[in-house]
Amino acid sequence: MELLRQLYKVHSPSGNEKAMKRFVRKYIRRHIPDVKIRTDRKGNLYIIKGVAETYPCIAAHLDQVQREHSKDFTLIETKGLIFGYSPRSRKQEGLGADDKNGIWIALKCLEKYDTLKVVFFVEEETGCQGSNQADMDFFMDCRFVIQPDRRGYKDLITSIGWMELCSDEFLKASGYESFSYKTTEGLMTDILALKERGLEISCINLSCGYYEPHTDNEFTVKKDLLNCLKLVEHIIENCTDIYLHSCLDMKCLMEADEYETARDEVFEILGGDDTLGFEDIYQFLKPYFPNLTRNDFIRIYLEYYNPESEESEDIWETGSINDKV
Known part of the structure; x- marks a missing residue:
């Protein structure tokens, strides 16, 4: 030694x-x-x-x-x-x-x-x-x-x-x-x-x-x-x-799984209280999903309220998301 x-x-x-x-x-x-x-x-x-x-x-x-x-x-x-x-x-x-x-x-x-x-x-x-x-x-x-x-x-x-x-x-x-x-x-x-x-x-x-x-x-x-x-x-x-x-492919799969888990959490929270704003949701859940971006949470938030609407698609494509969240 x-x-x-x-x-x-x-x-x-x-x-x-x-x-x-x-x-x-x-x-x-x-x-x-x-x-x-x-x-x-x-x-x-x-x-x-x-x-x-x-x-x-x-x-x-x-x-x-x-x-x-x-x-x-x-x-x-x-x-x-x-x-x-x-x-x-x-x-x-x-x-x-x-x-x-x-x-x-x-x-x-x-x-x-x-x-x-x-x-x-x-x-x-x-x-x-x-x-x-x-x-x-x-x-x-x-x-x-x-x-x-x-x-x-x-x-x-x-x-x-x-x-x-x-x-x-x-x-x-x-x-x-x-x-x-x-x-x-x-x-x-x-x-x-x-x-x-x-x-x-x-x-x-x-x-x-x-x-x-x-x-x-x-x-x-x-x-x-x-x-x-x-x-x-x-x-x-x-x-x-x-x-x-x-690990690259595995990481992508894990991030996709994290997105789906976050989506379920957002839908459950808003299902109990749909008066919550986007910032409330984002600030609460972001620490639990470190690999997701703010835009990921925005997509989930919009999907909850009207996933099929043309308005949601327009909001995303035109960049006017800040008017809504």
Whole structure:
């Protein structure tokens, strides 16, 4: 675990990841031969080891939320737990295990395997700014992307919001259940940004053993981190196909389903009180249907009152909708 301890001691707040990038480059030069590293304008790191027709790919982010990192920051290990501590102030300080645990897994895999791609993104914690400006050509010969960047020990994220991330074929091949993982929904992270930008291979996000992220009480359970590493290794060794997955068509279907659900809600509300104006309906329901536009709600509102009338069609086509809603 010496590498993990070294990572925890590097302070890498969002927007100032230089120290972590220096550490990663230096570690690779000293310990992992035959690796190519490049960066882009945003500061993301792209790493390729070996030559192959297709590569497994691991993603992690270089930044952490915690801004405080005392000069006397030290690590405490007890009963399989690791947490940060400042003796001078006598209080805990966050490890940045979100996502230094993911960096650790990526570097361990780079050490172990002959062919692998790794990408380290900057500024994930401030809105996935690095991945939103990533070089998408880097992923053209990847079989899948794994991002170890989730609290806890058992979550395998297969969808975020309305976006599906991976294929059933990939999930079946991954063997995740043997490692006590369960599929579930997650929150914004870099693989979501990649999928939204059109990445058409399977992606997953894995719990990697950190708890209470984004706080000074953050800690890592070593056995949970090691179990995540074992699952990642299992996937790299056994998932040798290209696991294609396009979420665009699925997203359109989901948006269509959301429209129909919103339509039912508007009709039910107006059926109970038809004195409600459009703004009343729109302001009430918009938070529940984030993928629908104002125009979507206008269409539904007009359809309720007179869906077959020529007047409704004229209102829409002439742009005089503001006179009615």
